[in-house]
Amino acid sequence: MPDTIRPSRLASRRVRPRGLALAAAALALSACSGEQAVNAPASADAERVANLWTGFLAFSSFVFALVIGLVVAAMRTTYTEPARPLSVQRGWTLVLAGGVVLPLVAVVGLVGSGLWIGGVVARNEPPPDLTVEIAGKRWWWEVIYRGEDGAEIARTANEIVLPVGRAARVLLTSDNVIHSFWVPTLQGKTDMIPGRVNESRLTPRETGLYRGQCAEFCGVQHAYMAFVVEVIEAEAFDAWLADQGRARAIPDDPLLRRGLAVFLEADCGTCHAIRGTPADGGMGPDLTHLAARETLAAGTIPNTKGHLAGWIGDPQQVKPGVLMPATALRPDDQEALLAYLGSLE
Amino acid sequence: MEERREAPTRERRSEEHQEPLHPAIEDDAEETRRLTETWAAPTGFVGWFMPVNQRIIGRRFIVTAFVYFVLAGLLGIAMRLQLAAPENDLLAPEIYNQFFTVHGTAMMFLFAIPVLEGFALFVVPMMIGTRDMAFPRLNAFGYYVYLIGSGVFFLMLLVGMAPKAGWFNYVPLSGKLYEPGLGVDIWTTMITFIEVSALTAAVELIVTILKLRAPGMTLNRMPVFVWASLVMAFMIVFAMPAIIVASSLLILDRLVGTGFFVPEMGGDPLLWQHLFWFFGHPEVYIILVPALGMVSTIITTFCQRALFGYTAIVMSIVATGFVSFGLWVHHMFATGLPHLGMSFFMAASALIAIPNGIQVFCWIATMWGSRMRLATPMLYVLGFFWVFVMGGLTGVMVASIPFDLQVHDTYFLVAHFHYVLIGGSVMPVIGALYYWYPQMTGRMMSETAGKISFGLVFVGFNVTFFPMHQLGLEGMPRRVYTYLEETGWGELNLVATIGSVVLAAGFATTMVNALASLRWGETARRNPWGAETLEWATESPPPPYNQRHIPVVKSREPVWDWREEDERPVVVGLRSDRREVVVTSMLDAEPQAVQVLPGPTIWPFLSALAATVGFIGILFHPVFFVVSFFLAFFSFVGWFWPRRPWQED
Numbered sequence: 001m002p003d004t005i006r007p008s009r010l011a012s013r014r015v016r017p018r019g020l021a022l023a024a025a026a027l028a029l030s031a032c033s034g035e036q037a038v039n040a041p042a043s044a045d046a047e048r049v050a051n052l053w054t055g056f057l058a059f060s061s062f063v064f065a066l067v068i069g070l071v072v073a074a075m076r077t078t079y080t081e082p083a084r085p086l087s088v089q090r091g092w093t094l095v096l097a098g099g100v101v102l103p104l105v106a107v108v109g110l111v112g113s114g115l116w117i118g119g120v121v122a123r124n125e126p127p128p129d130l131t132v133e134i135a136g137k138r139w140w141w142e143v144i145y146r147g148e149d150g151a152e153i154a155r156t157a158n159e160i161v162l163p164v165g166r167a168a169r170v171l172l173t174s175d176n177v178i179h180s181f182w183v184p185t186l187q188g189k190t191d192m193i194p195g196r197v198n199e200s201r202l203t204p205r206e207t208g209l210y211r212g213q214c215a216e217f218c219g220v221q222h223a224y225m226a227f228v229v230e231v232i233e234a235e236a237f238d239a240w241l242a243d244q245g246r247a248r249a250i251p252d253d254p255l256l257r258r259g260l261a262v263f264l265e266a267d268c269g270t271c272h273a274i275r276g277t278p279a280d281g282g283m284g285p286d287l288t289h290l291a292a293r294e295t296l297a298a299g300t301i302p303n304t305k306g307h308l309a310g311w312i313g314d315p316q317q318v319k320p321g322v323l324m325p326a327t328a329l330r331p332d333d334q335e336a337l338l339a340y341l342g343s344l345e
Numbered sequence: 346m347e348e349r350r351e352a353p354t355r356e357r358r359s360e361e362h363q364e365p366l367h368p369a370i371e372d373d374a375e376e377t378r379r380l381t382e383t384w385a386a387p388t389g390f391v392g393w394f395m396p397v398n399q400r401i402i403g404r405r406f407i408v409t410a411f412v413y414f415v416l417a418g419l420l421g422i423a424m425r426l427q428l429a430a431p432e433n434d435l436l437a438p439e440i441y442n443q444f445f446t447v448h449g450t451a452m453m454f455l456f457a458i459p460v461l462e463g464f465a466l467f468v469v470p471m472m473i474g475t476r477d478m479a480f481p482r483l484n485a486f487g488y489y490v491y492l493i494g495s496g497v498f499f500l501m502l503l504v505g506m507a508p509k510a511g512w513f514n515y516v517p518l519s520g521k522l523y524e525p526g527l528g529v530d531i532w533t534t535m536i537t538f539i540e541v542s543a544l545t546a547a548v549e550l551i552v553t554i555l556k557l558r559a560p561g562m563t564l565n566r567m568p569v570f571v572w573a574s575l576v577m578a579f580m581i582v583f584a585m586p587a588i589i590v591a592s593s594l595l596i597l598d599r600l601v602g603t604g605f606f607v608p609e610m611g612g613d614p615l616l617w618q619h620l621f622w623f624f625g626h627p628e629v630y631i632i633l634v635p636a637l638g639m640v641s642t643i644i645t646t647f648c649q650r651a652l653f654g655y656t657a658i659v660m661s662i663v664a665t666g667f668v669s670f671g672l673w674v675h676h677m678f679a680t681g682l683p684h685l686g687m688s689f690f691m692a693a694s695a696l697i698a699i700p701n702g703i704q705v706f707c708w709i710a711t712m713w714g715s716r717m718r719l720a721t722p723m724l725y726v727l728g729f730f731w732v733f734v735m736g737g738l739t740g741v742m743v744a745s746i747p748f749d750l751q752v753h754d755t756y757f758l759v760a761h762f763h764y765v766l767i768g769g770s771v772m773p774v775i776g777a778l779y780y781w782y783p784q785m786t787g788r789m790m791s792e793t794a795g796k797i798s799f800g801l802v803f804v805g806f807n808v809t810f811f812p813m814h815q816l817g818l819e820g821m822p823r824r825v826y827t828y829l830e831e832t833g834w835g836e837l838n839l840v841a842t843i844g845s846v847v848l849a850a851g852f853a854t855t856m857v858n859a860l861a862s863l864r865w866g867e868t869a870r871r872n873p874w875g876a877e878t879l880e881w882a883t884e885s886p887p888p889p890y891n892q893r894h895i896p897v898v899k900s901r902e903p904v905w906d907w908r909e910e911d912e913r914p915v916v917v918g919l920r921s922d923r924r925e926v927v928v929t930s931m932l933d934a935e936p937q938a939v940q941v942l943p944g945p946t947i948w949p950f951l952s953a954l955a956a957t958v959g960f961i962g963i964l965f966h967p968v969f970f971v972v973s974f975f976l977a978f979f980s981f982v983g984w985f986w987p988r989r990p991w992q993e994d
Contacts, residue, residue, distance in 0.1 A: 056742045099657075103702040
């Protein structure tokens with residue numbers, strides 16, 4: 001397995017989840033949750049569900065304590081005492097109260113809250129002013145920013161940059177197997193199903209990094225199919241998006257030129273695109289702005305020179321089963337390639 | 346309002362009085378000998394393939410199912426070891442994916458359904474006071490089909506060709522393009538094959554329960570376990586065709602490229618999910634309902650008191666059966682179906698809490714102040730309350746669409762369904778094993794080992810699965826072979842793995858106990874638990890004909906009646922030189938006729954082999970379908986060959 005120096009930024013945001021105090025009585029649970037936790041919401045949508053969980057937990061704890069308490073109370077009578085059955089009347093009161101009224105209360109509360117939250121989501125407010133199409137691949141995420149007319153503005157992979165406080169419409173597709181798009185801190189999951197376009201929305205209200213992961217089993221590397229949502233200020237976002245749309249010029253620097261040549265000679269361009277160069281493959285992630293990304297291999301390893309070299313040389317070592325072939329390079333070719341890829345800010 | 350009934354005190358106080366009264370007629374020793382001969386199962390190697398007696402078939406189902414329980418459990422332990430630490434490389438991803446696919450498939454299709462069918466086949470005919478199932482040979486056929494199908498499926502794992510697309514086999518992942526090996530082909534054909542076995546058992550149970558009950562056992566005197574088995578059987582009949590259709594369409598997509606599930610060819614991957622879950626959700630209740638029947642049975646016996654709210658419990662069971670067919674979409678909340686449509690399924694899913702709540706509170710009312718006897722079966726039932734109620738509560742939570750969208754396909758779900766399936770089904774089944782073991786073997790299982798086993802299972806189970814709720818809320822998805830260290834999931838996963846070892850030790854204690862007690866267990870007295878139902882109204886183990894005389898039933902607790910009234914009414918006049926059973930009317934169990942059942946034969950086994958040739962051969966060449974057709978035809982001719990007339994008169 002790969003050595004494990006990870007982007008420290010990802011682990012930095014640890015929030016104490018709410019609602020845990022109630023569960024602590026049952027079993028001391030681990031006290032912290034990462035940036036992927038359901039109960040560390042960073043959007044109004046996720047917060048409603050986190051609150052729902054708090055309510056569920058309180059009500060369920062009560063029902064559980066009640067039932068177990070009654071079972072224990074039922075067992076009080078010891079073998080030497082005479083049996084003391086409930087009277088028929090009391091028995092039926094118990095059954096009706098516990099078996100009909102209590103579940104009905106739960107059902108009404110649950111269906112009511114479910115319909116209400118569903119209604120809020122369906123109102124779709126504020127209206128999204130940004131469209132991001134995300135395609136599930138094996139085993140990475142293609143991210144395409146689209147303008148109002150549907151035209152492509154920029155294309156990237158495994159990292160979704162969003163402006164804080166604005167709503168983004170997320171179109172979810174797949175041209176292979178079923179994946180499921182899930183950023184727990186921002187929104188519940190929605191499947192990506194071949195032949196369909198599903199829709200979700202992300203409305204982050206705090207800047208920061210949020211991790212997401214594929215939630216539908218999709219084959220060998222389902223486990224390492226993660227991504228990062230980076231939420232930044234709105235102005236910074238506009239600049240970022242404009243930059244991402246920019247194609248590459250053929251570099252002047254001889255080392256970088258050589259790097260591009262190595263890239264093309266090694267057939268990397270068959271699968272990967274670097275806009276502005278002859279590399280226009282569509283199988284793998286678009287690498288036009290590779291160096292601006294936090295991670296490689298769909299959130300698996302940090303985007304450093306060493307990791308990138310290891311990834312190119314032996315991807316199976318990092319992510320067994322990955323579809324990218326290993327590429328053996330002479331040391332000087334490798335150096336040039338890494339320098340070139342490192343320049344793709 | 347029903348009258349409360351306690352077991353007759355005499356029976357409870359002095360245990361030597363537990364033997365049911367002998368009816369007031371003289372038994373001719375010669376006739377008893379002839380009866381034994383008529384109902385005896387053949388012996389010897391070839392004889393092993395011939396018996397049709399319901400207890401033998403039922404026992405085989407149970408034993409085989411427990412073998413798969415152990416094997417699939419070992420796969421579970423292997424997965425837990427892999428997940429104990431982040432970025433662990435004990436199991437390669439392909440191997441892990443095979444393991445969880447086989448673990449899920451085996452636990453559902455090879456263990457849970459067959460073990461509950463096995464208990465139903467073993468217990469129900471005795472409980473309703475008859476001597477065999479209505480179609481004994483079909484029964485045997487079902488067992489061989491199950492044995493062969495499950496064996497072939499499991500062997501695929503040993504040769505490294507097991508499917509790895511999950512037990513749910515979602516297309517397109519399970520399509521030929523992404524899963525090119527034989528694994529999924531074997532999965533689809535063998536699952537269909539095993540479902541054939543489930544269907545035969547279901548048809549058997551329905552006819553047996555409705556037509557072969559002892560005279561006087563009207564529908565509203567039927568033991569709750571029999572009701573539960575009846576509901577299970579009907580659910581199988583309606584649910585299994587969906588999975589048979591689904592897997593047939595999948596195998597057609599894979600073998601001949603039909604494209605039912607391929608969007609480019611006008612198919613739809615969601616069609617698979619609808620068909621699969623239309624089966625898959627009732628499946629959960631097929632496993633649960635008979636286990637709830639076991640809980641009712643054990644509570645009645647160990648509290649020595651008639652069940653409180655019999656009618657309410659029976660109606661709850663029936664209601665569960667119906668409602669379970671209206672829930673399947675809650676497995677598909679994330680697929681992007683319209684919200685309004687899904688809301689109906691949200692409401693229906695939550696409503697299932699009512700029939701289950703009624704049962705739980707009826708049991709509490711039964712147990713109230715009852716001087717319960719805390720033997721191992723009852724301990725497992727008490728553990729059931731803890732685990733099943735918690736699983737039920739998280740089950741209600743995930744009925745909520747917004748909440749489900751967050752926890753669906755995470756470890757929260759893994760925790761939830763293990764609470765429901767192990768708590769709601771496996772724990773009652775283990776309790777039932779301790780409870781009915783005397784009728785299977787004539788011996789008692791060790792109580793000490795049983796209590797140790799319960800302690801380990803209860804603690805191990807909760808340590809394993811409770812932390813998974815939190816893991817799911819922290820964002821850990823299901824079906825991942827590993828996870829990065831900075832996710833922070835390592836500690837709770839380690840706790841879960843430690844718990845799983847304890848849990849395995851608990852189950853192992855019971856398995857060893859069951860094997861050791863075969864030889865060293867205390868010899869069982871008649872009716873050792875002082876139960877009220879008819880399966881105990883005979884020796885332990887019962888003679889091949891179950892009961893010397895078919896009893897006549899006057900209440901829901903016939904064995905307690907005999908003790909109270911000092912008499913035991915029976916039916917006389919059945920012949921001892923051929924396999925005769927009494928056929929009664931469906932509602933009131935009025936005697937109607939005598940049916941002659943067929944005896945032991947090897948033809949069901951040969952028919953199962955013939956079917957196997959077709960099911961497996963078709964993966965390799967279509968000609969095997971034709972071969973199998975003719976083989977099956979000949980074996981059916983042998984099977985239905987008329988009996989010689991002088992035995993018919």
